[in-house]
Amino acid sequence: MKKLKIAQIAPIWYPVPPKKYGGIERIVYYLTEGLKKLGHKVSLFTTKNSKVSVKIIGWRKRALAQDKIPWSDYFLELEHLAFSFSNLKNFDIVHCHTGPKTFFFLNFVKIPTIFTFHNPIKIEKKTPLFEIAKRYKEKINAVFLSKAHKKFCSFSFKRNFVVYNGVDLKLFEFSNKPKDYFLWVGRVEPYKGIENAIYVAKKTKIKLLLIGKVDPERMNYFKEKIEPNLNERIQYLGEVSQKELIKIYQGAIATLYPIEWEEPFGLVMAESMACGTPVIAFNFGSAKEVIKDGKTGFVVPFLNKKGEKNFEGLIEAIDRIKEIKRKDCREWVEKNFSIEKMVKNYEKIYYQIL
Numbered sequence: 291m292k293k294l295k296i297a298q299i300a301p302i303w304y305p306v307p308p309k310k311y312g313g314i315e316r317i318v319y320y321l322t323e324g325l326k327k328l329g330h331k332v333s334l335f336t337t338k339n340s341k342v343s344v345k346i347i348g349w350r351k352r353a354l355a356q357d358k359i360p361w362s363d364y365f366l367e368l369e370h371l372a373f374s375f376s377n378l379k380n381f382d383i384v385h386c387h388t389g390p391k392t393f394f395f396l397n398f399v400k401i402p403t404i405f406t407f408h409n410p411i412k413i414e415k416k417t418p419l420f421e422i423a424k425r426y427k428e429k430i431n432a433v434f435l436s437k438a439h440k441k442f443c444s445f446s447f448k449r450n451f452v453v454y455n456g457v458d459l460k461l462f463e464f465s466n467k468p469k470d471y472f473l474w475v476g477r478v479e480p481y482k483g484i485e486n487a488i489y490v491a492k493k494t495k496i497k498l499l500l501i502g503k504v505d506p507e508r509m510n511y512f513k514e515k516i517e518p519n520l521n522e523r524i525q526y527l528g529e530v531s532q533k534e535l536i537k538i539y540q541g542a543i544a545t546l547y548p549i550e551w552e553e554p555f556g557l558v559m560a561e562s563m564a565c566g567t568p569v570i571a572f573n574f575g576s577a578k579e580v581i582k583d584g585k586t587g588f589v590v591p592f593l594n595k596k597g598e599k600n601f602e603g604l605i606e607a608i609d610r611i612k613e614i615k616r617k618d619c620r621e622w623v624e625k626n627f628s629i630e631k632m633v634k635n636y637e638k639i640y641y642q643i644l
Contacts, residue, residue: 294640297381297401298322299335301388302370303361305353306340310529311477311503313557314408317455317632318387324633333381335374349373360507364391371395383640393422396429402643406433406453410552410575413445420445431643433636435555436576442552451639454579455555456632457623461532462564464620465540471497472608473542473567475535475558478504478512483572486548488519490604498546499538500526539565544587544611547571548604556580563587564623566616570607572600580627586619 298321304312307319318334322342325332332344338351354366371388375395378384384403386392390411396403413423423430423445432447434440440452472491476482484500491498504512520526530538539545545562546569553575560580562569569587571577583589588607594600 291641293329293331294382294644295331295333295380296325296640297333297335297374297378297384299371299374299384299386299388299392300340302337302348302350302353302367303355305356306334306336306342310531313455314387316557317408320456320458320629321385321633321636324629325637328633328637330637335370335377347374347377358506361505367391375399382644385636385640390419390422393426393430396426402431403429404431404433404639404643405447406435407439407443408435408554410439410554411443412552413443423447431639433639436579438552438576438579439554442575449643453632453635453639454627455557455560456629457557457560457564457627458629459564459624462536462539462561464564464566464616466566466616467540468543468567468616469541471499471542473499473501473538473545473562474547475501475539475545475562476547478502478508478516480511480515481549481551483546483548483550485515486550486572486599486601486604487546488516488524490546490548490601490608491524492519493601494605494608495523496543496608498524499542500524501528501530501535501538503529535561536565539567542567544608544614545569546604547577548590549574549577550592551575553577559587560623560627563619564627566620568611568614568616568619570604570611572604582618582622585614586622587614 300306300318304315306315308315322332322334334344335347337353338348375398378399381401384401386405413420428448430447431449433451433453474487539562555576559569563586569581572592573589577589581587581589590603
């Protein structure tokens, strides 16, 4: 098969690859470099301070988060999309990682376009998004990060695929020597389950390390709900580098992931298991696809028989965590969530669309 000229359009909130937080940008980096290794000619639309081995096309020097621009201020994001779509020449396929705001630009190109939706996307009837999605439906080849993610969308585009995210298995090395702590990793948001992790840590008296980014608009939430619970046993380490994070994953007994949202994939779960660390999660979104329940961790029903939040289920899973073999966690990720598998799956979709 002929090698392709591929345009990857990344968000511009963080550079590619990100220095710390930035799951979407990390996946875009892996995919871009992986496609180049397969012999394709890839160009990446991103900020100029990104560091990739392919051609960068962009108008802005720095990522938006580096200039402390809030998520809600999307004018520069729209300018990035306008710039990208006005510079799409001589490509075989365009791959967007930039969400529904990008739909409006599809009338300006005739090149086949693929969308990977990295965040939950719910398209319900009688909503403005439904009307827009219907209008552009025949121009969109959609990729979801899990079967649960696709089902949650409840809308069918021209073509609909599922591709799991990949983890760098050379970087996220296996360790069979956990230390004395449990771990929570994520952006500091109520729906990411940080308060649930703290609650069960206090109940069980386990040591818990918290790692994650606090956005400026969440600073009050952190000060009111998280900070008062911190002590010698429950520690917040802030946002750490990828190198530091890997060491912390490797030393954890288990990663607590008691989310309360429809998680599309959850790189934290896959990264943790790659290091041999099992995951305990509430049964939302992709949890049952990413974790092999009882083998690489535990997927706990969100509600108990009384219809209340199932903290006792999380506590029981913590008590049973020694049943999980760390080697099984690593092998599960090697089999299902490698970068190579992800890149090959995308390449297959490109050829299918063309």
